[in-house]
Amino acid sequence: MQISKQNLEEYQDKIYDVIVVGGGMGGLSAGIYLQRYNLSSLIIDKGKARSFWMQELHNYLGLPSDTPGRNLLKQGKDHYLSVDGDLLNGYVEEVIDEGETFAVRVKVGRNQSLYPTFRAKYIVAASGIIDNLVPLDDMKNVYEYAGYNLHVCMVCDGYEMTDKRAGLFVGSENSIKMAFGLSWFTPKITIFTHGLFEVSDEMRSKVAKMGYRIIETPIAEFLGENHQMNGVKLVDGTVVPLDTGLISMGSHYHNTYLTSLNLEMQGQNLVTDKVGRTSHPRVFAIGDLKVGLNQVAIAVGDGALAATNIWKEIRQKTGPRPWVENLEAVAS
Amino acid sequence: MQISKQNLEEYQDKIYDVIVVGGGMGGLSAGIYLQRYNLSSLIIDKGKARSFWMQELHNYLGLPSDTPGRNLLKQGKDHYLSVDGDLLNGYVEEVIDEGETFAVRVKVGRNQSLYPTFRAKYIVAASGIIDNLVPLDDMKNVYEYAGYNLHVCMVCDGYEMTDKRAGLFVGSENSIKMAFGLSWFTPKITIFTHGLFEVSDEMRSKVAKMGYRIIETPIAEFLGENHQMNGVKLVDGTVVPLDTGLISMGSHYHNTYLTSLNLEMQGQNLVTDKVGRTSHPRVFAIGDLKVGLNQVAIAVGDGALAATNIWKEIRQKTGPRPWVENLEAVAS
Numbered sequence: 001m002q003i004s005k006q007n008l009e010e011y012q013d014k015i016y017d018v019i020v021v022g023g024g025m026g027g028l029s030a031g032i033y034l035q036r037y038n039l040s041s042l043i044i045d046k047g048k049a050r051s052f053w054m055q056e057l058h059n060y061l062g063l064p065s066d067t068p069g070r071n072l073l074k075q076g077k078d079h080y081l082s083v084d085g086d087l088l089n090g091y092v093e094e095v096i097d098e099g100e101t102f103a104v105r106v107k108v109g110r111n112q113s114l115y116p117t118f119r120a121k122y123i124v125a126a127s128g129i130i131d132n133l134v135p136l137d138d139m140k141n142v143y144e145y146a147g148y149n150l151h152v153c154m155v156c157d158g159y160e161m162t163d164k165r166a167g168l169f170v171g172s173e174n175s176i177k178m179a180f181g182l183s184w185f186t187p188k189i190t191i192f193t194h195g196l197f198e199v200s201d202e203m204r205s206k207v208a209k210m211g212y213r214i215i216e217t218p219i220a221e222f223l224g225e226n227h228q229m230n231g232v233k234l235v236d237g238t239v240v241p242l243d244t245g246l247i248s249m250g251s252h253y254h255n256t257y258l259t260s261l262n263l264e265m266q267g268q269n270l271v272t273d274k275v276g277r278t279s280h281p282r283v284f285a286i287g288d289l290k291v292g293l294n295q296v297a298i299a300v301g302d303g304a305l306a307a308t309n310i311w312k313e314i315r316q317k318t319g320p321r322p323w324v325e326n327l328e329a330v331a332s
Numbered sequence: 333m334q335i336s337k338q339n340l341e342e343y344q345d346k347i348y349d350v351i352v353v354g355g356g357m358g359g360l361s362a363g364i365y366l367q368r369y370n371l372s373s374l375i376i377d378k379g380k381a382r383s384f385w386m387q388e389l390h391n392y393l394g395l396p397s398d399t400p401g402r403n404l405l406k407q408g409k410d411h412y413l414s415v416d417g418d419l420l421n422g423y424v425e426e427v428i429d430e431g432e433t434f435a436v437r438v439k440v441g442r443n444q445s446l447y448p449t450f451r452a453k454y455i456v457a458a459s460g461i462i463d464n465l466v467p468l469d470d471m472k473n474v475y476e477y478a479g480y481n482l483h484v485c486m487v488c489d490g491y492e493m494t495d496k497r498a499g500l501f502v503g504s505e506n507s508i509k510m511a512f513g514l515s516w517f518t519p520k521i522t523i524f525t526h527g528l529f530e531v532s533d534e535m536r537s538k539v540a541k542m543g544y545r546i547i548e549t550p551i552a553e554f555l556g557e558n559h560q561m562n563g564v565k566l567v568d569g570t571v572v573p574l575d576t577g578l579i580s581m582g583s584h585y586h587n588t589y590l591t592s593l594n595l596e597m598q599g600q601n602l603v604t605d606k607v608g609r610t611s612h613p614r615v616f617a618i619g620d621l622k623v624g625l626n627q628v629a630i631a632v633g634d635g636a637l638a639a640t641n642i643w644k645e646i647r648q649k650t651g652p653r654p655w656v657e658n659l660e661a662v663a664s
Binding site: 083211274298300324325 | 404
């Protein structure tokens with residue numbers, strides 16, 4: 001059931017088996033599995049998952065390779081609701097460990113916000129990450145191309161960049177190293193620092209040896225039409241023609257709501273075991289939030305695995321169910 | 333390219349980056365990723381993957397829950413061929429470790445068979461398993477319902493069995509335990525041993541306590557219409573009405589071609605690390621063949637992960653690629 005501001009109340013007394021934080025690919029897959037195990041689940045989704053921005057999902061088995069991420073998200077939500085999952089659009093502010101259950105405090109609505117609390121035995125953290133983009137004054141100009149031929153994921157879209165003139169947009173010296181990986185797909189690399197940091201002489205020399213260019217003048221705007229970026233205009237008026245681009249400026253992790261649980265981290269990623277369990281036995285982490293490869297196919301598999309392991313635990317705790325009518329018939 | 337008996341020759345001199353054994357969900361996902369990493373891959377598929385028999389795939393994110401497994405396989409093969417993957421219908425008889433490469437001996441064609449050998453640096457074992465079915469004299473009668481409402485996977489289809497009268501078809505005492513898990517979905521369980529083994533008194537008592545029935549008389553045939561099984565007729569003429577069924581008689585593992593590699597096993601499953609690598613550094617195993625959960629979503633994620641790790645290794649070995657034209661321009 002889609003929960004709204006109007007019917008929030010009736011869901012607050014319930015103790016869900018699982019609350020899934022995040023309605024992206026991983027969270028939806030987990031939710032579908034949980035519901036099909038006849039468990040009760042609530043997905044709380046702040047909207048605009050990372051995959052929402054993907055204009056074409058090229059590498060997910062079973063879908064035509066021009067499928068927009070938002071279509072897959074829509075299909076997944078309908079699927080989840082069709083197996084009676086509960087879905088709430090809201091922002092999870094905090095998860096509090098109460099012992100047997102977790103209390104999940106949510107902000108619902110941007111205006112006249114409500115602050116309900118929901119409870120569950122298990123938490124699946126599936127809130128993911130979002131890519132930092134090139135910080136221009138006019139962000140609309142960036143959104144015009146990001147997710148089209150201005151990519152944010154080399155693993156996903158390197159293939160589309162093969163042998164093209166590529167801009168690599170970085171925010172730190174460390175990100176420059178991405179050029180050496182990107183050269184697998186194309187060596188025609190121009191690195192843009194946007195004037196955000198100083199490049200060391202050592203790195204400058206490494207890059208020069210491979211023939212890649214570095215441009216440190218800040219970017220004024222991306223050029224192009226119909227969502228196809230074809231170059232960059234610098235603040236000094238210079239135009240640099242490009243065929244494609246990769247933004248590698250780090251990510252924002254949607255994980256602050258987990259702070260009080262003190263889960264084991266590796267950098268900003270949650271550490272999990274083979275089935276997705278974090279250092280808390282009843283908190284699972286799936287998809288981009290956990291250590292591992294950030295791919296839709298992986299997140300979807302993660303969701304299946306976490307849901308299945310939660311189900312097995314609950315099932316074993318519950319024990320087998322007798323065929324009561326038959327027992328009675330035999331006894332009489 | 334689809335390879336056939338006619339053009340086998342031209343592919344035998346080539347050393348592929350990766351040969352994928354098995355064109356099911358895992359193998360196709362791996363193949364699509366490998367090709368999109370600009371690696372060369374060959375998928376050798378004997379046909380009729382386990383998912384080929386699934387009439388409805390209920391739990392794979394992004395597809396309507398009545399999608400037949402064969403549709404997904406078809407879509408995946410087209411996808412793989414569209415990114416220039418090589419695909420051969422054939423049966424892999426043996427994989428021989430030659431040091432730098434593997435030699436893969438294949439049987440092509442049932443009649444007037446050819447026995448070509450292909451070579452690759454890496455192997456992805458994605459050949460999966462197939463479920464043992466109830467061994468009736470007339471197997472056509474079993475195929476009539478298997479994959480429809482006569483299921484082979486509780487994790488996949490337990491939901492469809494909820495609170496229905498279920499037959500559990502087992503081939504060994506150990507499989508009877510499946511009843512206690514199945515009772516999560518429905519307690520109305522009748523266990524059929526088909527007279528294949530003796531049930532111990534201890535198990536008999538455990539089952540009786542839960543009210544499940546055991547029928548040891550062999551089965552003559554499944555009853556039903558339009559692929560919907562509605563009962564079982566025993567050899568003594570008794571009819572047992574049912575709404576659904578689960579066959580739990582073990583599986584056949586497609587792994588004999590790996591014998592000479594002496595890979596680490598757990599039972600009949602290959603042991604792998606977190607990215608799908610077996611005890612041989614250049615042999616990966618994905619999907620149902622490896623230790624883990626047998627699900628399409630998992631196999632697809634496995635394929636992405638194995639392919640990505642193979643690519644990273646090859647890429648790092650190769651080193652970065654210089655922008656030659658630009659180096660020359662700077663030098664002149």
